[in-house]
Amino acid sequence: MKRKGLNQNQFADWEVGTDYECIKILGQGSYGAVCSALHKPSGKKMAIKRMDGVFEDDIDCKRILREINLLRKLQHPYVIKVFDVLEPSNKETFDCIYVVLELAESDLKKVIKSAIHLSIKHIQTLVYNLLCAVKYLHSSNVLHRDLKPANVLVNEDCTVKICDFGLARSISGVENTSLLVNGRRQRLLKKDETTSGESGDDVVIFGAEQAKIKPAESIDQQLDSQMNELKLEEQKREMSEETKRKEMQKKLLRTKDHRKNMKRELTGHVVTRWYRAPEIILLEKDYGPAIDMWSIGCIFAELLGMMKESAPTYLDRKPLFPGKSCFPLSPDKSVKEERKGFPFSKNDQLAVIFDVIGTPKEEDKCFVTDAKALEYLDAFPRKPRAEMQIMYPGAGEDAIDLLNRILVFNPYFRLSVDEALAHPFFKKVRKTEREVTAEKDIQIEFEKEQLDKKKLRQLILQEIQQYQLIKRDQEQA
Incomplete structure (x- = not known):
């Protein structure tokens, strides 16, 4: 029997089999759509994420593959659980994947806008x-790399579910990098001291000069590959509005509902920069768990x-760092001002960050390995750190202290997840x-493999199996 008020036509081409009944569209985007659904055998409500055009773009396809691979291996109550990836009717030609997930009541983006x-x-x-949740991820050597309110699902009891692992990375086997950027050794060093790694693979020089990090060749190659992919992702995200509109039209011609969502989804492509750590903006190769901590701070x-003392109405709320461009990956093309040979915009992501946390001092730049990046940092006008207590008057001393310790420019000195968990703010x-x-x-x-469409299809089928x-096994248990 059809549910009252349901428009079943919108699910006419959803191939979810007889075990599931689609109920309501929860969200749509360039990837496809998510709906709430009923699992008939158990009577449980779930979510089904439909991803269209899986093999149209190799990078997007690898993101999908990476996500279903990681979510199969990650098992934590605060990480979204995948119950099933439905078998396609035609394994040779399928171009659409249905992922069955646990259903959450909302996400932080929606909560913040409420x-x-x-x-x-x-x-x-x-x-x-x-x-x-992030402690568990980092202990498994996984970086999420795209933490933002929309990727944190939330229930009424304040439990959370981290989702969207398409940009996540495993740094297993790249331990030098994760140790360096997590900052445990560096915090013990004083200015102008020199130390060498126990293995002899890395050398860090502190003081007024930049840190000189020499990772092993294999690590360097891995991170070069990751950074190249990040650049490609950013280039895709930052295409001109006209080009994006054309691409979206090709993908979203299936329904009128998709076309109505086009404007909203175009703006969504650039939101991630608001939660991006300085070391990523500066194209540092040797980044690690500290990038997720920066996003958590944001x-x-x-x-x-969202406290009443901070913003009287929901219309007064805003993200902490709402940059509109991000040099050098996605610069403001209309900018006319230059400082020391670099384009300068007040809306650039780093400029917006420095308005709040202040411009970095010399010792704060010790992690920067690129000479041009150091010159770029010197081009910013000097600014002091803003008073967070004034920005968030109802927060209290512990909250402000924790925020200040997380939102630190230098990842070496940014709080780790264990240090944050032990902070007095969470005592109660x-x-x-x-x-x-x-x-x-x-x-x-x-x-690390070079994957063509044939190999990607094979690996996705293996994941489905x-x-x-x-x-x-669960049904037989």
Whole structure:
């Protein structure tokens, strides 16, 4: 029997089999759509993510493959759970994937845009749960790399579910990098001291001069490959509006509902920069877990902005760093001002960041390895750090102290996830039994391979088969 008020025609071409009944579209984008659904055998409500045009673009296809691979291996209550990846009717020609996920009530982006206000207890719980999830990820040597409010699902009890692992990376086997950027050794060093790594593979020189990091050749090659992919992703994200519109029209011609969403989705492509760490903006190769901590700091600030003392109405809320361009990956092409030979815009992402955290001092730049990047940093006018307590008057001393310790320009000195969890701000909500670590490192076996469409199809089918085996085992248990 059809549910009252349901437009079943919108699901006419959804090939989800007889076990699922699609109920309501929850969101749409360039990737496809997500709907709520009923799993008939169990009576449970779930979400089904339909991804269209899987093999149209190799980079997008690899992101999909990476996500379903990682989510099969990541098992934590605060990481979105995949129940199934449905088998395609034609394994040779399929171009659409259906991923069955647990259903959450909302996400932080929607919550921030709603009219509700949060108390400090709500914020403590949300951020603490988010940190527990990230602790698990980092302990498995996985970086999310795209944490933002839309990628943090949330339920009424303030439990969270991190989702969208398409940009995530495993840094297993790249330990030099993760140790360097996590900052544990560097915090012990004083200005102008010199140290060499125990293995002799890296040398870090501190002081007024830049850090000179010499990772092993294999590590360098891996990170070069990752950075090249990041550049390609950024170039795709930052295409001209006209080009993006044409591409979106090709992908979204299926329904009128898709076309209505086009304008909204075009703006969504550039939101990620608001949560991007300085080391990524400066194209540093040797980045690590600290990039996720920066993103958490940005999310934390937006949640503090949901307190009534911070913003009287939801219309007064805004992200902490709403940059409109990001030199050098996506510069403002209309900028006319130059400083020391570099284009300068007040809306550039780093300029917006420095308006809040102040311009970095010489010792803050020790992680920067590129001479041109150092020259670029010198071009910014000197600014002091803003008073966070004035920006978020209801937050309290502990909240402001934690925010200031996370939003630090130099990743060496940024709080790690363990240090953040131990901060007094979480004293009333902390439950150490939730701070679990992964039993083993998680690796993505195909990450270093050159993958063509034939190989990508083969690997996706292998992932689908893995999910079918897991499903079969659970049904028999």
